[in-house]
Amino acid sequence: MFESVLVANRGEIAGRIIRTARAMGIKAIAVYSEADAGLSFVAEADEAVLIGPPSPARSYLNVPAVLEAARRTNAQAVHPGYGFLAESAEFARAVAGQDRVWVGPPPLAVARLGNKINSRNLMKEAGVPVAPGVWEPVPDAGTAVEEAARIGYPVAVKPAASTGGAGIGVAHDEAALREAYETVRTRAAWLFHQDDVLLERYVEGARHIEVQIFGLADGTVVALxxxxxxxxxxDEKVAGETPSPGVTPALRERMLAAAVRAGEAVGYRGAGTVECLVDPAAQEFFFLEMDTRLQAEHRVTELVTGIDLVEQQFRVAAGEPVSFTGAAPRGHAFEFRVHAEDPQRFFPSAGKIKVWEEPVGDGIRIDAGYAEGATVTTHYDPMLAKLCVHGDDRDHALRRARAAVDNLRIEGLPTNLPFLRELLDHPEFADGTYDTGVVERMRTPGAER
Structure with missing residues (x-):
């Protein structure tokens, strides 16, 4: 096992990685921007290095600055967390080029899965279900219209180089498709410096289900x-739960087996997530993308399995065996993203946190990036914390979640806590029948399924 690790991230995920590293006796080294100097993850680290001004491009995305921090501190390993440089194959190669341990999958796997079209093709070859769509970039709007006639409306129009839902459009007819194509292509060039466009069938009323996989040092891939x-x-996740109330045992078995095939197809190592769209009525699922990093929602998997996924990442990166032998889930868990934002329109907010009081009790876990007295700026994602709860079953976990949200006090700036309480009482969420359109329906007067 390496003796030190540089955490190339910020906020709650940096703090979460630092705590596991220190528990394992690994020296934890933080990097931070000028805007984050007073945040808790900096104080929690054994050593911290200022890498630049608030702008992400000049700090957390500044590869030379991060690599120089690793050199100055003689960090033996680098953990990228999620976001920023976590899915950059170039950064992973640069870390390895400095003879440091990259705590993540092989750079080649990151590169092969970093493009939605490439990953679709890989998954098809591996026998993983993919939605009807194209197998190469769509060069123009006219071709998009021809392909949509073959695929069938509605269609999703996606930047091939994006991760998550960034930049995606949906079209229900030819006129909307032509407009969406041009918008997505322009947005892709601006956001990702690459304007390839993917077209595939849009699944209405879908559930977004992801499978946690883990690639072991011996090449075995397991699903957790x-x-x-x-x-x-x-298009950003707000809440997650496991197990899914919308997945039958038979569908679960098929999805987990497909996720293992996906990992094996690229020689995956460490923690990864295979994301899928599920058609609840047909009980079919389609590959969406694969996240080659620790996922933001990994905590709910930890709560039901008792496995510290960051610890296992460290073990695999160091060439050691993992410390678990199975992953039989126990109970039910929820995770909620606590944001600094208007709870109605979801516009980001900023300001000083005047009160921060966390709930305590059995089954409650909070991974926070801020504390009382800290200042939230507009330079980064408005994430404040991840609030997680675990219970014996879904109803038990729901009761604990409602109490935890009620007892989490954050004052000084707007947060989405009122929205989370509203969500917990919403009939669709309470009975587990929701889909990806639930928040839009909550915010559209008179909207029905």
Whole structure:
């Protein structure tokens, strides 16, 4: 096992990695921007290095600055967390080029899965179900219209180089498709510096289900259960739970087997997530993308399995065997993203946190990036914390979640806590019948399924 690790991230995920590293006796080294100097993850680390001004491009995305921090501190390993440089094959190669341990999958796997079209083709070859769509970039709007006639409306129009739901459009007819194509292509060039466009069938009323996989040092890939991440606003996940109330045992078995095939197809190592869209009525699923990193919702998997996924990442990166032998889930778990934002329109907010009081009790876990007295800026994602709960079953976990949200006090700036309480009482969420459109329906007066 290496003796030190540089955590190339910030906020709650940096703190979460630092705590596991220190528990394992590994020296934890943080990097931080000028805007984050007062945050808790900096104080929690054994050593911290200032890498630049607030702008992400000049700090957390500044590869030379991060690599220089690793050199100055003689960090033996680098953990990228999620976001920023976590899915950059170039950064992974640069870390390895400095003879440091990359705590993540092989750079080649990251590169092969970093493009939605490439990953679709790989998954098809591996026998993983993919939605009807194209197998190469769509060069123009006219070709998009021809392909849509073959695929069938509605269609999803996606930047091939994106991760998650960034930049995606949906079209229900030819006129909307032509407009969406041009918008997505322009947005892709601006956001990702690459304007290839993917077209595939859009599954209406879908659930967004992801499978946690783990690639062991000996080449074995195991599946550690699924998570339901269908509660989304602005194409970003807000809540996750495991097991999914919308997945039958038979569908679960098929999805986990497909996720293992996906990992094996690229020689995966460490923690990864295979994301799928599920058609609840047909009980069919389609590959969406594979996240080559630790996933934001990994905590619910940890709560039901008792496995510290960051610890296992360290073990595999160091060439050691993992410390678990199975992953039989126990109980039910939820995770909620606590954001600094307007709870109605979801616009980010900023300001000083005047009160921060966390709930305590059995089954409650909070991974926070801020504390009382800290200042939230507009430079980064408005994530404040991840609030997680575990219970004996879904109803038990729901009761604990409602109490935890009620007892989490954050004052000084707007947060989405009122929205989370509203979500917990919403009939679709309470009975587990929700899909990816639930938040839009909550915010559209008179909207029905």
């Amino acid at each position: 259960g699924e998570r339901d991440c269908s509660v989304q606003r602005n």
